[in-house]
Amino acid sequence: MKSNTIVKGILYAVLILLVIISFIPFYMMIINATRSNSEILQHGFTMLPGSSLMANYEVLIQYMNLWRGFANSLFVAVMVTVLSSYFSALTAFGFAVYKFKGKNVLFVFMLLLMMVPGQLGLxxxxxxxxxxxxxxxxxxxxxxxxxxxxxxxFLRQYLKTVMHPSLLEAARIDGAGEFRIFHKIGLPMMMPAVATMAIFTFIGSWNNYILPLVVLFSPEKYTLPVMMGALRGSQVAENLGSMYLGIAISVVPIMIAFLFLSKYIISSISAGAVKE
Structure with a gap:
């Protein structure tokens, strides 16, 4: 009993240490966003915030339409997340539930597409x-x-572990149509996995830089990563405090999305761990 307590104590200590190490870069980013360029260069990292937050913000908005880029990125990321989650769940439901000619070939072809980097077809x-x-x-x-x-x-593999065919048979006997079965049975059962994938989809879309840089030409349509990338050749790049502030603002939606949806990651991962 005592040895188990010691082991748990060591594990908790290691986990706490890892949390602190992971949090330090974000803390440095937030602190530096409140300091002037000279303070960052002269004193390096400090635990105490500075008093130049508004000055850094004023410098930043002089060179970029920060909130327009924020709104553009938010619109694209939300639309991609919602549409990808719904239609991917619908496709996964079809692969997991129905039997049709060429099903395995299509699934293998889909897996092969996962191996191809998107940049090759740019x-x-x-x-x-x-x-x-x-x-x-x-x-x-x-x-x-x-x-x-x-x-x-991911959703297809998840659904095959949590949904029993008898549920579908019972719904069909009750007269439910296929789309009703998907919306009333399939989609709710996939929600933990859908939320998990929504986190990564949102983060990937929010951080997407190459594709918006290639297809968008109007500055008022730029997403936030493209706007931040354009600052590297401007005078604001010499103000490290303003750059840190822009980066801090750009990661806020990611942290919020992860904060509200992270609980689904554990439930989706552990869903197939226990067989009934």
Missing amino acids: IGFYDLIRTMGLLDTYIPLIIPPIAAPFVVF
């Missing part, structure tokens, strides 16, 4: 959307991510 994708007249719009940023092979694969 030139062809650019030519395609240019031909379709979709350059400088958000459509190329929102529609293609709906087909997310890894999300479909």
Whole structure:
């Protein structure tokens, strides 16, 4: 009994240490966002915040439309997350529940697509959307991510562990249609896994830099990562406090999304651990 207590104490100590180590970069970022450029260069890192937060903010907004970029990124990330979560869940439900010709071939093909880096098709994708007249719009940023092979694969594997075929049979006997079965049975059962994938989808879309840089030309349509990247060649890049403030603002939605949805990660991972 005593040895178990010692082991638990060591594990908790290690976990607390890892949390502190993980939190330090964020704390440094927030603290430096409140300090002037000279304070950062002369004194390095300090635990105490400075008094230059508003000055850094005023410098930052002189060189970029910060909140317009924030709104653009939020719109794209939310749309991608919602559409990808719904249609990926619908596709995963089809692969997990129905039997049709070519099902295994399509699933293997989908897995192969997971191995192909998206950057390889960037030139062809650019030519395609240019031909379709979709350059400088958000459509190329929102529609293609709906087909997310890894999300479909994850949700399909999750659904096969938690849903028993008898539930579907009972619903069909009661006269429920297939879409009603999906919305009333399949989707609620997949919600922990959907929320887990929504976190990573939102983070990936929010941090997406290459594709918005290629397809967007109007500065008022830039997403926040593109705006932050454009600052590297401007005078504001010499003000480290302003750069830290811009980065801090850009990571706030990610932290909020993870804070509210992280509890689903544990439930989705542990769902298939116990067999009945």
